[in-house]
Amino acid sequence: MWRSAARRSSLFRRLLSSSSSSYAPPAVYIVNKRGNDILNDPWYNKDTAFPMTERDRLGLRGLLPPRVTCFEEQYERFINSYRTLENNMQGEPDSTRVALAKWKDLNRLHSRNETLYYRVLIDNIEEFAPIVYTPTVGLVCENYSGLFRRSRGMYFTAKDKGEMMSMIYNWPADKVDMIVVTDGSRILGLGDLGVQGVGIPIGKLDLYVAAAGINPQKVLPVILDVGTNNEKLLEDKLYLGLRQPRLEGEEYLAIIDEFMEAVRARWPKAVVQFEDFQMKWAFETLERYRNRFCMFNDDIQGTAGVALAGLLGAVRAQGRPLHDFPNQKIVVVGAGSAGIGVLNKAKKATLKMGITEEGHNQFWVLDKDGLITKAREGLDPAVASFARGSGPNEIPDLHEGASLVEVVKKVKPHVLLGLSGVGGIFNEEVLKAMKESDSPRPAVFAMSNPTTKAECTPDDVFKHVGENAIFASGSPFSNVSLGNGKTGYANQANNMYLFPGIGLGALLSGARNISVGMLEAGAECLASYITDDEIKKGILFPPVSRHITAQVGAAVLRAAIAEDLAEGCDGVGPKELSTMSELETVDYVTQKMWYPVYHPLVSKK
Ligand SMILES: NC(=O)c1ccc[n+]([C@@H]2O[C@H](COP(=O)([O-])OP(=O)(O)OC[C@H]3O[C@@H](n4cnc5c(N)ncnc54)[C@H](O)[C@@H]3O)[C@@H](O)[C@H]2O)c1
Numbered sequence: 001m002w003r004s005a006a007r008r009s010s011l012f013r014r015l016l017s018s019s020s021s022s023y024a025p026p027a028v029y030i031v032n033k034r035g036n037d038i039l040n041d042p043w044y045n046k047d048t049a050f051p052m053t054e055r056d057r058l059g060l061r062g063l064l065p066p067r068v069t070c071f072e073e074q075y076e077r078f079i080n081s082y083r084t085l086e087n088n089m090q091g092e093p094d095s096t097r098v099a100l101a102k103w104k105d106l107n108r109l110h111s112r113n114e115t116l117y118y119r120v121l122i123d124n125i126e127e128f129a130p131i132v133y134t135p136t137v138g139l140v141c142e143n144y145s146g147l148f149r150r151s152r153g154m155y156f157t158a159k160d161k162g163e164m165m166s167m168i169y170n171w172p173a174d175k176v177d178m179i180v181v182t183d184g185s186r187i188l189g190l191g192d193l194g195v196q197g198v199g200i201p202i203g204k205l206d207l208y209v210a211a212a213g214i215n216p217q218k219v220l221p222v223i224l225d226v227g228t229n230n231e232k233l234l235e236d237k238l239y240l241g242l243r244q245p246r247l248e249g250e251e252y253l254a255i256i257d258e259f260m261e262a263v264r265a266r267w268p269k270a271v272v273q274f275e276d277f278q279m280k281w282a283f284e285t286l287e288r289y290r291n292r293f294c295m296f297n298d299d300i301q302g303t304a305g306v307a308l309a310g311l312l313g314a315v316r317a318q319g320r321p322l323h324d325f326p327n328q329k330i331v332v333v334g335a336g337s338a339g340i341g342v343l344n345k346a347k348k349a350t351l352k353m354g355i356t357e358e359g360h361n362q363f364w365v366l367d368k369d370g371l372i373t374k375a376r377e378g379l380d381p382a383v384a385s386f387a388r389g390s391g392p393n394e395i396p397d398l399h400e401g402a403s404l405v406e407v408v409k410k411v412k413p414h415v416l417l418g419l420s421g422v423g424g425i426f427n428e429e430v431l432k433a434m435k436e437s438d439s440p441r442p443a444v445f446a447m448s449n450p451t452t453k454a455e456c457t458p459d460d461v462f463k464h465v466g467e468n469a470i471f472a473s474g475s476p477f478s479n480v481s482l483g484n485g486k487t488g489y490a491n492q493a494n495n496m497y498l499f500p501g502i503g504l505g506a507l508l509s510g511a512r513n514i515s516v517g518m519l520e521a522g523a524e525c526l527a528s529y530i531t532d533d534e535i536k537k538g539i540l541f542p543p544v545s546r547h548i549t550a551q552v553g554a555a556v557l558r559a560a561i562a563e564d565l566a567e568g569c570d571g572v573g574p575k576e577l578s579t580m581s582e583l584e585t586v587d588y589v590t591q592k593m594w595y596p597v598y599h600p601l602v603s604k605k
């Protein structure tokens, strides 16, 4: 039913005032503990910022140094000590040591005082994302068993079959909104890291808190330890996971099924993000659960939306209209879960622009065996519609298994996109061949993570392809100075621009499941976020922030409403959500974001 604008905005104000706004005075928290138990709980701990009245109320008098400091002083103290650490490590030749030292410093704060930790992270997200997330998180996973100090998240293993329904109640929080789960089988481009892969859900959820304002009390990192096929880990005496080969087939699926059912039983409205599953299980689990649970696979679906935004940006950067996209020649290196996800999404965009299923002809796909053609033995059905044939539209001599350099030389692509997990594969010869691209602004996307697995660096691209090139990578690199005050932009093309907004939009809509339309709405929002001026400079993506997440989240939420998938959240039903204008939805999503401030504490005892 139509409502007047005035009624609508009064309803909207009411909804906002009932939400946990960052601008409202902080609510009082009732605490079930006293004394040291509070200081040892990072959620409640304020360190030296407990006021004297609270120290009296909570049995803290005498347990802390006498001077009460304010939040700002604590913040400054942390940042200063972090800067000292940085200075002390300057000149250290081993960059691994430096990265791990920074990660440990942040991790210690995370374990001690969550309010301070998340404020530091939110305020300095560009500086700290590379430490708590890609690329340092890769290093952390590789060394996890040695670095382990304090458990974070839940571990469900092959030995827990039949127990998960009760185990899930061991998690202390009553409500969980966001779960990121991995089986550790394909951690970034580092392969099977078994139980050590738990670092990935932890890092992804840190971004959920920082960029999407999900309450850290309501996030749950999960590792499903079904064994590992990594021989080195199996022989490592420090390894903390099950020492057995990975479960396969029905045995494997039974574990994942049981976990999903346990989640549904305790938190039926939680959003579950699948992360870093090896290709076969990534696709199989997505198909198995996408219509039954509110879940998505970030590597397939999140990456696809980010890559498509980048591909459309590359069209705009040439001064071409978007409907020119089907004429762009795109070479994709890597036909795994991420590569196939990107190809399917890009093909869908082409079909939307009026190209027929038989008529699309813009992709050349390579995997570890070279160019994929219809002559490939045992052609994977997932890649079949991208396999090159031998018709009149084909470039002669581009045979099955052709090498990357041959393909680039003959195709002269507009875009070269890597999701191969092979560091340096876009070598000098390949990049020099890209210089002959048919595009005036050849684009190179080296999307593999972490940094050591990037297909090339921005320095190589601006040197060998030319200053007009466009560059994006999965892990962060610094911009390149091209002389004469000109900058070569090193964009970061990482699914971190989308997954926080997808999860947030799905959560606030209370969606039954995450549809293609919801994902498309998020991706379209990201693609239109950058202005023409920025695109002309070669800037394809915005810095990750709450602003972009709120926009993406609102787009996802509205799509859920439009598709009648929304059931509402926190007492705000689909009807109320559907009366909000686009702008009001963005405001609503922003206001629902958790923001770290100290709350007055009152003891229950
Ligand atoms: N930037 C992002 O947002 C993002 C998102 C998802 C994945 N990734 C990265 O993409 C990489 C691949 O992920 P995935 O899930 O698709 O892995 P995957 O194991 O499923 O697929 C890897 C693919 O690369 C191919 N490959 C291996 N060696 C090759 C070579 N020498 N030449 C050409 N192709 C080769 C394999 O045959 C396979 O098709 C990882 O490094 C991952 O970190 C990045």
Ligand SMILES: O=C(O)C[C@H](O)C(=O)O
Pocket (backbone or CB within 6 Å): 133, 134, 187, 188, 189, 276, 298, 299, 448, 449, 474, 494, 495, 496
């Ligand atoms: O984790 C990332 O940084 C991106 C992506 O999900 C990956 O698997 O590489």
Ligand SMILES: [Mg+2]
Pocket (backbone or CB within 6 Å): 188, 275, 276, 298, 299
């Ligand atoms: Mg991933």
